[in-house]
Amino acid sequence: QSVLTQPPSVSAAPGQKVTISCSGSSSNIGNNYVSWYQQLPGTAPKLLIYDNNKRPSGIPDRFSGSKSGTSATLGITGLQTGDEADYYCGTWDSSLSAAYVFGTGTKVTVL
Amino acid sequence: EVQLVESGGGLIQPGGSLRLSCAASGFTVSNYYMSWVRQAPGKGLEWVSVIYSGGSTYYADSVKGRFTVSRDNSKNTVYLQMNSLRAEETAVYYCASCTVTTSYCFDYWGQGTLVTVSS
Numbered sequence: 653q654s655v656l657t658q659p660p661s662v663s664a665a666p667g668q669k670v671t672i673s674c675s676g677s678s679s680n681i682g683n684n685y686v687s688w689y690q691q692l693p694g695t696a697p698k699l700l701i702y703d704n705n706k707r708p709s710g711i712p713d714r715f716s717g718s719k720s721g722t723s724a725t726l727g728i729t730g731l732q733t734g735d736e737a738d739y740y741c742g743t744w745d746s747s748l749s750a751a752y753v754f755g756t757g758t759k760v761t762v763l
Numbered sequence: 764e765v766q767l768v769e770s771g772g773g774l775i776q777p778g779g780s781l782r783l784s785c786a787a788s789g790f791t792v793s794n795y796y797m798s799w800v801r802q803a804p805g806k807g808l809e810w811v812s813v814i815y816s817g818g819s820t821y822y823a824d825s826v827k828g829r830f831t832v833s834r835d836n837s838k839n840t841v842y843l844q845m846n847s848l849r850a851e852e853t854a855v856y857y858c859a860s861c862t863v864t865t866s867y868c869f870d871y872w873g874q875g876t877l878v879t880v881s882s
Contacts, residue, residue, distance in 0.1 A: 654807065685866040689808070696857055696872035697800075697808065703864050740808050744867045749824045752798065752810035752867055 655680060656741055656755035663761040668731050672758045674724040674741035680753055684744045686724040688717055689754075691738045700739075701726065728760070736762045765789035765871050767858050772876030777850055779880075783843040785858030785873055792834060795862055797841045798869065799832060801854040801878075811856070814841060848880045 657675045664670045674686065688701040699708050701717035704724065716727045724741055741755035771783040785797070799811040812822045812832040820832050831844040841858055855877050859869035 685864070685868075687868040689869070691808075696875055697869070698872075699863075699868055699870040702861075702868040702870070703866055706864070708863055708870055738807075742808075742810075742867070742869075750821060751823050752813070754800075754808040754810060757807040 654756045655745060655753050656743070658739075658741060658755040658758045660756070661759040661761060663763055664731050665763045666731055666733065669727065669729045670731060670760060671728075672726040672739055672741075672760070674726070674755045676722050676724075676743065676753075678722055679747040680722075680743050680745040681719065681724055682722040683746060686717065686719050686741055686743045688715075688724075688726045689740045689742065690735075691740065693737070697740065731760075731762055733762050736760055765862070767860065767871055767873035769856065769858055769873040769876040772856065772878045774879045774881065775848055776882050777848060777880055779848050780844070780846045781848065781878060783845070783856055783858075783876060783878070785841040785843075787839050787841070787860070790860070790862060790871075791836075792839050792841055792860070793836045795860050797832075797834065798859050799841075799843045800857045800859055800869065800872075801852070802857070802875075803851070803854040806854075809854075812843065845878070848878075850880050852878065853880045854878060 685703045689697040691697040704719040705717045798813040814832045855875040861868040
């Protein structure tokens with residue numbers, strides 16, 4: 653059972669914007685950096701955002717990240733059919749059972 | 764070019780052992796923390812373990828005492844020794860590293876190796 657909660661699915665038409673929320677607690681999101689990953693069917697995950705809002709080289713600025721308190725948000729603008737994938741947030745959890753935790757995952761559907 | 768290549772997966776009976784390998788190229792594994800992440804069929808991502816550059820290791824509660832992560836610097840390879848495997852641990856196992864920040868992330872991933880625990 654993940655400690656980071658995401659909506660199971662979001663959808664929008666091509667060219668539109670979607671946001672994906674990631675809700676945690678003070679032991680994880682509240683005191684650690686958040687990353688976001690995209691996983692296309694049958695492939696390994698890909699890093700989209702690290703340190704809450706930074707993009708690795710090669711990731712377009714259509715993808716953005718933010719964090720406020722114990723929640724984080726991934727935004728995707730100019731939605732494309734190639735963005736249809738599963739998206740996961742992740743962060744370190746500093747509780748007694750120190751561990752990296754992933755969100756429950758969100759399926760993005762391009763209508 | 765950075766590349767991570769996992770190997771060692773396969774079919775194993777419940778209670779059995781398996782050792783996974785993650786061979787790296789394009790960077791030195793001892794300079795970064797290296798993690799194992801797994802994904803059961805149709806399920807989400809689950810972090811399994813990490814080995815830091817200094818050699819410290821951490822594990823998910825679900826595998827503590829049964830899994831061991833290690834590193835061979837001369838081979839630039841990371842290993843995951845898995846003992847007392849359970850059916851529910853059937854999954855694709857990925858190794859991953861973070862090179863863009865000192866905080867946690869996974870910017871390089873292997874292609875994954877499938878571990879099937881079944882009698």
